[in-house]
Amino acid sequence: MERIPLESEALASIGYDLARHLLEIEFTNGRIYQYFDVPRTEVERLLAARSQGAYFSERVRDHYRYEQVH
Template sequence: MQAITEAGERIECEDVEEGDHGLLCYHGGRIVGYAPYEKLAYVAETRTPVASSSIRSVGYDSDGETLEIEFQSGGIYRYDDVPRETYEGLLGARSHGSYFHENVRGQYDYRRIR
């Protein structure tokens, strides 16, 4: 999930906890960010968990046509200019890992974000 501030800052986290004056963002049991309530715009679920031995969760941003994949290893990658149909195909695939290898890997520019 992500906590998004009014200034557009995005804090990537696994879990959030409400504090006295703001939202604490956690990843791996450690605090990775803090957003004061007066500057917090919203919290968004960014990926959908999937049942796969290689992929933990998948998300998609329609505005930027960006596919985000979290692997079981803990790495998170963003793939650019991915059509929505590819994202929907990945979500609906019988084997998410096979679909990824056949339809995403090596076909889109990407960057590791964690």
């Protein structure tokens, strides 16, 4: 999955598979997680957030099923 680089202290890049509603996040520590059943609007809000790391912590982490892939 192709990811978009971010300018965030916590998040290095994100990718999104619209057909599967799958959000993939690479953290600045090198770990990669996939979050399942994430609506496209949530990803758009994450990208537009003033603080993407804070938005992730408040609205994505612990709200969607996930697994570490790397």
